[in-house]
Amino acid sequence: LKISSSSYHDNILDEEYDEVRESSNKENAVLLMLVRNWELSYALKSMRSLEDRFNRNYNYDWVFLNDVPFDAAFIEATTLMASGETKYALIPSSDWDRPDWIEDDIFEQSLNDMEKQNIIYGNSKSYRNMCRFNSGFFFRQKILDQYDYYFRVEPDVEYFCDFPYDPFQVMRQQNKKYGFVISLVEYESTIPTLWKTVREYIELNNDQTIDTSSDLYQFITDWNDIRTPRSRVEPTDRYNMCHFWSNFEIGDLNFFRSKEYIRFFDYLDSSGGFYYERWGDAPVHSIAAVLLLRENEIIHFDEIGYMHAPYFTIPQSEYFQLKQKCICDQTEEARIDFSGISCLTRWWKHGSGKKFMRETYQS
Ligand code: GDP
Numbered sequence: 001l002k003i004s005s006s007s008y009h010d011n012i013l014d015e016e017y018d019e020v021r022e023s024s025n026k027e028n029a030v031l032l033m034l035v036r037n038w039e040l041s042y043a044l045k046s047m048r049s050l051e052d053r054f055n056r057n058y059n060y061d062w063v064f065l066n067d068v069p070f071d072a073a074f075i076e077a078t079t080l081m082a083s084g085e086t087k088y089a090l091i092p093s094s095d096w097d098r099p100d101w102i103e104d105d106i107f108e109q110s111l112n113d114m115e116k117q118n119i120i121y122g123n124s125k126s127y128r129n130m131c132r133f134n135s136g137f138f139f140r141q142k143i144l145d146q147y148d149y150y151f152r153v154e155p156d157v158e159y160f161c162d163f164p165y166d167p168f169q170v171m172r173q174q175n176k177k178y179g180f181v182i183s184l185v186e187y188e189s190t191i192p193t194l195w196k197t198v199r200e201y202i203e204l205n206n207d208q209t210i211d212t213s214s215d216l217y218q219f220i221t222d223w224n225d226i227r228t229p230r231s232r233v234e235p236t237d238r239y240n241m242c243h244f245w246s247n248f249e250i251g252d253l254n255f256f257r258s259k260e261y262i263r264f265f266d267y268l269d270s271s272g273g274f275y276y277e278r279w280g281d282a283p284v285h286s287i288a289a290v291l292l293l294r295e296n297e298i299i300h301f302d303e304i305g306y307m308h309a310p311y312f313t314i315p316q317s318e319y320f321q322l323k324q325k326c327i328c329d330q331t332e333e334a335r336i337d338f339s340g341i342s343c344l345t346r347w348w349k350h351g352s353g354k355k356f357m358r359e360t361y362q363s
């Protein structure tokens with residue numbers, strides 16, 4: 001059988017998967033879920049899936065975060081579902097609630113305007129708290145201090161294939177700081193002034209080593225898809241809305257805890273955009289990763305099958321789909337990777353995936 005995949009980036013053949021597994025020691029890592037009590041059954045569904053496909057062989061800890069206390073039923077059921085230890089923490093109000101310097105009238109106006117425009121979660125106050133928390137505070141929760149890596153898990157998601165490796169081990173061994181499975185374009189109406197604010201930040205912090213001529217920077221500013229003829233749209237300095245879908249995220253907590261990331265977050269936060277607009281944590285994390293990391297510190301986990309409604313991804317190679325026992329009964333339209341709103345082909349053009357494209361198609 002011929003293997004055709006950008007598999008874990010540097011040619012791990014399938015026999016070698018087993019060796020990787022055998023040599024694996026547990027990493028200093030945690031499975032992390034922000035969740036509400038009423039989402040218990042969805043939380044259990046995600047846990048069951050990730051346990052079956054990955055964690056039952058590793059028994060990583062689970063940490064659950066909530067802005068209100070978890071109830072006894074939630075704690076009991078999730079503890080029984082986990083193969084590792086489970087821990088529960090209450091998020092302090094200062095990390096969750098709307099700061100009092102946010103002006104009520106501007107905020108209420110934004111909620112109304114966004115509702116009128118039918119923007120998803122446009123009139124939700126709690127959604128804004130959640131996005132700001134996930135942008136600037138999750139990694140500062142005390143309960144995470146002891147860990148180096150986190151794997152974000154959301155309620156009601158599914159992992160379609162056996163994991164062929166421990167992604168935490170891949171992160172550490174290959175010195176990766178941020179890992180994703182799906183990349184797509186953001187709704188522009190949720191972030192009208194985000195890019196302007198980012199550009200201000202770059203200009204104000206010109207002592208830093210932010211390289212706006214890097215290939216990685218082009219991943220979020222090039223408006224041409226890899227499939228469109230070269231230079232159809234002139235190079236710009238406008239955000240093309242590409243971001244890593246953060247409901248799946250494997251990251252190095254030390255990156256988020258760094259003074260560079262916190263300075264970036266603080267600058268964005270001080271503009272009020274998390275409330276006056278509806279900035280998501282996904283574009284914020286993604287832009288930070290592009291500005292503050294090197295290209296080879298970001299990894300696309302091509303071998304992981306994943307569904308968060310309304311989209312899913314599975315390994316590109318049919319061989320791996322079989323080898324990893326994928327079960328994917330979704331409609332083909334929900335498969336995002338080659339759809340018009342996916343940024344994967346742009347990742348292949350500008351991100352660390354391009355090596356694979358060059359090797360496959362240009363040699
Ligand atoms: P979507 O994926 O953008 O549609 O948003 P979700 O409703 O899935 O929310 C994203 C994540 O934040 C999920 O893990 C939710 O469980 C969690 N979440 C959203 N709002 C709240 C909230 O008010 N409290 C808590 N504790 N978790 C929340």
Ligand code: MN
Nearest residue numbers: 154155247308
């Ligand atoms: Mn979700």
